[in-house]
Amino acid sequence: MASLSVHCCILAFFVPPFIIPYTCLAKLPENHAALFILETLSLTLETITTSMAPKQTSGHMVRPSSKHPTVESAIGRLYLTSLPGFDNYTDGVNFASAGAGVLPETHPGTINLELQLSYFEEVEKKLKQQLGDAEAKKLLSKSVYLFSIGGNDYITITSSVNQSNVITSSYKKKYMTMVLGNFTTVIKKVYKMGGRKFGFQNLGPIGCMPATKASLGITSDCAHEPSVIAKMHNIALPKLLKKIQRQIPGFKYALYDYYTTLAERTLYSTKFGFKVGKSACCGSGTYNGEFTCGGKNGTVKYELCSKPSEYVWFDAAHPTESANRQLANLFWNGHPKITGPYNLKKLFDIL
Numbered sequence: 001m002a003s004l005s006v007h008c009c010i011l012a013f014f015v016p017p018f019i020i021p022y023t024c025l026a027k028l029p030e031n032h033a034a035l036f037i038l039e040t041l042s043l044t045l046e047t048i049t050t051s052m053a054p055k056q057t058s059g060h061m062v063r064p065s066s067k068h069p070t071v072e073s074a075i076g077r078l079y080l081t082s083l084p085g086f087d088n089y090t091d092g093v094n095f096a097s098a099g100a101g102v103l104p105e106t107h108p109g110t111i112n113l114e115l116q117l118s119y120f121e122e123v124e125k126k127l128k129q130q131l132g133d134a135e136a137k138k139l140l141s142k143s144v145y146l147f148s149i150g151g152n153d154y155i156t157i158t159s160s161v162n163q164s165n166v167i168t169s170s171y172k173k174k175y176m177t178m179v180l181g182n183f184t185t186v187i188k189k190v191y192k193m194g195g196r197k198f199g200f201q202n203l204g205p206i207g208c209m210p211a212t213k214a215s216l217g218i219t220s221d222c223a224h225e226p227s228v229i230a231k232m233h234n235i236a237l238p239k240l241l242k243k244i245q246r247q248i249p250g251f252k253y254a255l256y257d258y259y260t261t262l263a264e265r266t267l268y269s270t271k272f273g274f275k276v277g278k279s280a281c282c283g284s285g286t287y288n289g290e291f292t293c294g295g296k297n298g299t300v301k302y303e304l305c306s307k308p309s310e311y312v313w314f315d316a317a318h319p320t321e322s323a324n325r326q327l328a329n330l331f332w333n334g335h336p337k338i339t340g341p342y343n344l345k346k347l348f349d350i351l
């Protein structure tokens, strides 16, 4: 990556500071773009930052919560954590927080979407100080903003579903409207700050995850209620994005069908080169669907498969690195039916 040019600093030594209002502003190469990620920890997006878009994003960071410490340490080499004193954000930032939702009431204590946005606002200020207003705005307009969040909001309300306690369809609709409403607010705020290129991973197959099936005691391929609500969201999302596109000029996006691609791998694993799709590699209970991977400091027994690359799921809710590589490739470079209207590669390339 080309370095920032700082020639203006040399000049500034010979000129009284009050004559030049902006001394020493760094300048980025003409085609420089950054990648900003607002999400619950999906790991598919982390795979993109480490394998596919390294030139744009060598300096990303993550602020993980401690919800799933084992997954984070198992694949911790995928990301840099927030470094004290690190304040160069010209390559982008990953604001991911494991367990986070769109709504603040989902898993309190995690960094919800609105809070992630507030961190992004701090980063915007730093970029303006480093680059000047105009250059910062230019960088923000060329950069790509990735979103993968919402699954935890729906898992929270469907986790207590049983025969005597169903969610009415009007409640589902009302709840989804609230999730999408808050989501829209954040998208429009990023747009207002200069963002034009957006990437969205739709909701994953939350009903088919080992964790959901184990906690609801489901023996069929996918739990009904969580699947219904995820599909509702995924039908509403493309409509919403088209509507936003009509409202705000220059809004361009990639929408990745994460649901279908991950559900296919879970249900028809051998077609995609995996041996096991329905059970997780690490954990305990049915489908290894309990989050005991790592054994909680040696106090709990758990299973760990010998070849994670043969599995779609590493633990009860996170795909393995090999599955993530396939999924990330499809977001990056997938056919328009899987990722459209743009895929991420094209989104970076367009002006």
Ligand SMILES: *[C@@H]1O[C@H](CO)[C@@H](O)[C@H](O)[C@H]1NC(C)=O
Residues within 6 Å of the ligand: 001, 002, 003, 004, 059, 088, 089, 090, 091
């Ligand atoms: C900030 O990051 C850019 C891009 O990676 C790099 O070229 C530059 O040297 C960094 N600037 C500072 C002040 O560290």
Ligand SMILES: *[C@@H]1O[C@H](CO)[C@@H](O)[C@H](O)[C@H]1NC(C)=O
Residues within 6 Å of the ligand: 160, 161, 162, 163, 164, 165
């Ligand atoms: C159904 O879920 C509710 C709320 O979580 C709980 O109070 C109730 O005991 C459950 N009923 C059955 C039959 O499991």
Ligand SMILES: *[C@@H]1O[C@H](CO)[C@@H](O)[C@H](O)[C@H]1NC(C)=O
Residues within 6 Å of the ligand: 103, 104, 105, 177, 178, 179, 180, 181, 182, 185
């Ligand atoms: C955002 O979510 C809150 C609940 O946390 C809700 O009261 C509010 O109406 C939602 N906002 C929008 C614009 O939908």
Ligand SMILES: *[C@@H]1O[C@H](CO)[C@@H](O)[C@H](O)[C@H]1NC(C)=O
Residues within 6 Å of the ligand: 296, 297
């Ligand atoms: C695990 O054990 C270590 C050392 O005994 C301790 O410092 C740490 O807090 C423990 N972690 C958890 C999650 O209990």
